[in-house]
Amino acid sequence: MYNKSGNQHYSIIPSEAQLCISGCGQQESETHLFLSCTLFGHIWQLIRNWLGVYSADPGNIVDHFHQFGTSSGYGKLRCSLMHLIWFATVWEIWKERNDRIFRGQERSHYQMLEAIKLLSFWWFKAKFTVFPYCFHDWCQAPFLCAGIS
Incomplete structure (x- = not known):
């Protein structure tokens, strides 16, 4: 990447970004960012x-991942769907963190939730070639769309 003056520019985290981007004053760690931060948690x-x-x-x-996967029941498809949503959530939190640090852009909790719904919908739809449901159906009842009653 190059900046406006033609010099090479890298997205390196500045030292002040070691604190959580939410402004809570806590040191950023994976546990804080993904679980206990008041903004992202x-x-x-x-x-x-x-x-x-x-x-x-x-x-x-690790415990969060395992518990989240089994929080809707222990069936294989249920756990798989929950883990897919867990990964979509972690990915969206990570993207939001980076957008706030490197681009100065912020989304609301509800914009992030909609992005997680959309990403999980596309990931699920990509896994199953015959998927007759639309995004609206997925938002209303993802378990039903996945064939889980």
């Missing part, structure tokens, strides 16, 4: 509300 509650799944968040990423 709230996304998980929105996701659970969307899915109609309720649970408490464990304190580390």
Whole structure:
């Protein structure tokens, strides 16, 4: 990449960005960013509300991943769908963090939620070539669209 003056420019995190981009004053770590940050951690509650799944968040990423996968039941397809949504959520949080640091752009919680719904819809649809549901259906009932009652 090159900046306006023609010099090569790299997106290197400045030292002040070691603090959480949300402005909470906490040191950024994977646990803080993805789980306990008041800004980004709230996304998980929105996701659970969307899915109609309720649970408490464990304190580390690995436990969170495992618990999230089984929070709607233990069937293989249920766990797979929940993990797909978990990865879409983590990816959107990471993209939002980078957009705030490197581009000065911010989305609201609800814009992020819609992006997670859309990304998980496309990922699920890409996995199953015969998928008769539209994005609106997915937003209303992802388990039903996945064939999970």
